[in-house]
Amino acid sequence: MSNIHFNEEKGSELKLFTPGPVYIPERILEELAKPNDTHRSQPYEEMHKKVKEGLQELLYTDNECLIFTSSATGVMEACVRNLIKKDEKGLFLSIGAFGDRWHNIGEKNGKNAVKRGVEWGKALKPELIKEFLEEDDYAVICLQANETSTGVYNPIDEIIPIIKDSGALVCVDATSSMAGVKTEIDKLGIDVCLASVQKCFALPPGLALASISEDAFEKAKDVENRGHYFDFVYFQKKSAANQTPTTPPIPQIRALTSQLDYILNQEGLEERFTRHTQLGKRTRIWARDMNLEMFSESGYESNTVSTMKNSLNLDYAKMVKQMLSKGYRIVNGYGSLANETFRIGHMGEISIKELEKMLEILTDIISGLRLDKLD
Template sequence: MKLKLLIPGPVELSYRVLLAMARPPMGHRTPDFEAILEECWDILREVFQTRGDVMIITGSGTSAMDAAVASAVKKGEEIVCIEGGKFGERFGEIARAHGIKAREVRVEWGSALEPEKVEEVVAESSAKAITLTHNETSTGVVHDAKAVGKIAREYDLVYILDGITSVGGDEVKADSWGVDICITGSQKCLAAPPGLAMVSVSERAWEAIDGNEERGFYLDLAAYRRALKKKTTPYTPSVSLIYGLREALRIVREEGIENRVKRHRTMALATRRAAKAMNLELFADEKSASNTVTAIKIPEGLTDDDVRGAMKRDHGILLAGGQAKLKGRIFRIGHMGNVGYGDLVEALAALERVLVKAGHSLNLGDGISEAQQIFGR
């Protein structure tokens, strides 16, 4: 049976995206393929809200994180990494793997960053760059990316933003927030197939990249820029995935980015309200709760299998579990991509039944009823 995915990526794909990929690969150094790339770049600039260059890398989101850090920061230099979850920590791991010194700003998992604390660490450092995971998927928290942009400008840092689970689902304004390198992944809010990463680069970041002579090879962003100028990619791109990405981006444009963000926010609010009405406790501080994924504590006395296992076995719906130290403590509902009212109502109704069956105290319909108030008429 095909499971319905309500995880924070990969997400369900539109039949349009699936059909777009069901055609033979074309030559990638041809005017026809150039036109496809140009259409993708165009829509991506709108989605990232940037006038800068946007490039497509064949690789998952992490490939662009790696490309950003290793291209913009020299070995031996320092980088400040804001860490409030598993993905925030990844930037520090990448930096260390490249011989770059990572200085962490530790944020409690589930809480929002405090700009003053970020500034304190930055002021003590000799960092050249700063990283932030905008939407920390592991904890369901969205951080204030704009506030970090101000600090980055003040201290002249290259600002690298992981927008892997926010771009195309929540508000991201790369240029006006002062983001120098903004990253996303195809399998998240854009609702494209997994396997592509997209990255925007500002003029400031290009200066830092040009000044770094040891940028690696395959993920050297300068190579992507040279190719971009010739309307191509440096190496053979994943042609079939790019067919899928173009169709997914057309869907994004048809919906309109503002409407899309609004829909994600509605889905997130409905999920949170429904969870509370089901006597569940949210993991993240509500003031900074993510608009693309909701983290919920597994109720006392219940196991991950009682909740997620039963959702999968009895209802064919896949939810995400907790990661790292949150394994077995939380479950996560992904409501990113093209998730709509019907998908969410189905998942929430199934969740109510699973919880009641497991002995959790709630009245069937309480969660759905709250969600309905949010969806409105």
């Protein structure tokens, strides 16, 4: 069947309710197909400038916004390499799989990487952050805004000011919330805020974005062995000329220019954030009506991805397969949560109406699986 095999002729016809990569609108696919000049040309520089300005508006920041040819993980590694000196400590606040990954990247790069966190499903709270900060001096502190594995959104508006008071640089992984959830970079004083574009931006994978503060650029200048490909200092120099250090995926950047224009000038920022809030709420109401307990702590649920426990003791692998046969992809839990949870991604361009339609089909499939269990 075309939905489950590589469709050479038409491409995928699946409706993706995944936490990325997500469904790409036709207008974006058309942008990707347009021809471009080279990355060392005036048309490219004009386009690059538009992206930088668009990102600054989206992120409520005057910080320089950089474009990387990588996925988000590349920029997570860049933070570690550019900002933590040999004799310094980095604190990695983990609430799930991606927090663990960042700490692991710190260790693999030979940095003095300390991990602190909470039980998966829970969020970081101000009191706990204060306790962690009392334990030691940290030069850089890294955390997720939205932890995609557990479906938890950390209260960053409350905890980042506390972290900033410690004098550390703060790096925020907003991979699965940037362009879906409001993040006011300058108000909070976030030094690096990063994401890849295959999630709330609704673009194909291959690009990552980050806002970088002056303090972070200054710090990077003093850090040895920053590497070459992700050197913030080199990026800053090229970015001032509206360029990237190496050849970027130019069609992707064209599509991003168009998507930023759509987000800022057609849908509108507040409207986009509100739509994501409604998508989150609607999914949680559905879960409650189905007697499916949320994995995420009450009050800290993500509005871009919902993670549900297996409260009905269903065969989630079968459920995901049956959804595929109906033309929808949802996903089971991430990593160690694979059989314990399943996830519905509701980010990017999904409308409430599309979500409702998918949930109706999922409800029928779950009813069938419950009936099967009675046999």
